[in-house]
Amino acid sequence: MSVNAVQFGATGSDNDALFLKMYWGSMVEAPRSSVFLWDKGLPFIDRRTVDAGKSFQFLMDADAPAPEEFTPGDEVLGQLYAYGEGTVTADGYIVCHKYVPRDAMLKSHFDILPRLGRQHMNRMQREYDKRVMIQSALGARASAATEKGLTIHNGGNRVTNTGGSGGALTSRYPLSTTGAAQFREDLRALGRQQDEDNLSENRYAIAPPHIRSVIQYDNTAEVFSEDYIDGQNNKMQRKVTLVEGFKFLGWPNQSSNGGPFPNENFTSSSMPSKYRGNFHAAASTGVPAVITFAEGNDGSAAIGIAEFESIQAGVFWRPEKLSYLVMSWMYVGCNYMHPWALGSCEITT
Secondary structure: OOOOOOOOOOEOOEOOOOOOOOOOOOOOOOOOOOOOOOOOOOOOEEEEEOOOOOEEEEEEEOOOOOOOOOOOOOOOOOOOOOEEEEEEEOOOEEEEEEEEEHHHHHHOOOOOHHHHHHHHHHHHHHHHHHHHHHHHHHHHOOOOEEEOOEEEEOOOEEEEEOOOOOOHHHHHOOOOHHHHHHHHHHHHHHHHHHHHOOOOOOEEEEOOHHHHHHHOOOOOOOOOOHHHHOOOOEOOOOEOOEEOOEEEEEOOOEHHHOOOEOOOEOOOOOOOHHHOOEOOOOOOOOEEEEEEEEOOOOOOOOEEEEEEEEEEEEEEEEOOOOEEEEEEEEEEEEEEOOHHHEEEEEEOO
16 A cells, blocks of 8 residues: 655755755865975975075185196296176065955855965975976076186086977887886986086986886886895885985976976966976977986085075955955075086987
8 A cells, every 4th residue: 555655855856955965074185296395304405594685696616727737936826716606586475365255154164264274385385396396407407607717517417318299208218118228228327427527426316107107117127126226116016216326206297287397388487487498398408207416515405495484374354355365475486506416307309
């Protein structure tokens, strides 16, 4: 016998229209890029808090002329000597800001203000992570410097290979034993350039996830065998921390995929002009496959960071708008300092 079981929550054709949507208690954000270089206390970054000045000069000695033969009784006239300079400049403020209307605050069943503050902090850290990587890649391209005919430095260190296109990394480093062998070959060539620049053995590297996959195809046993790397790498755990003498700090996404590792043309960017490089495959410049850093033997740094204000945050009541302004800001800047401590492998056309 049928009964009249009424769908009492119904309105129209929706049997659940009068029932409530209950809050699960979960509010998360999809994973964003990690921060790899910014605020990590790395030995190749010279980071300083400053409270005055528009730019900050650093100096570099030129190489001394060779000693001269001398006969006692002769007069010495004095040999040439020279210095070069560079500067670290602040970029101006960058800000993240949101308006939150008061009526929405009163009706909301979850607290939005702390989440916005944390989101702002992470987003600004990620922005400067990208800027540090752009400056690092540009420093690797820097040319030699001389003064009064004396060598200041030999410039950055760069290994280039032609054949780049839209998928520039896959053209040189396919997912195969060939790709792994060619990546190691290029990293060895970069290491040799740094040897010739008399750099210390404390060398670091970052590369995008494609390179992490490529190195898994190494079939020489040298990258993953305990006989060679003493447990530092593990193929099954996808753990690669040491290749050809370079300690890998991480595998950041490329900038075209929401990460900090540059692979785009930033020449028309809204960023300050010192970050406007082209990292597409071109005739003389290309897509970086790896960026490397070395500690200077005399304490010289690859990157300099001037910090007037670290990340600050505030919530400001705007009565004329009946809204809260949630705002975070920072006032810093970075430049490459000593290009010989920087290196890259790039794919050109």
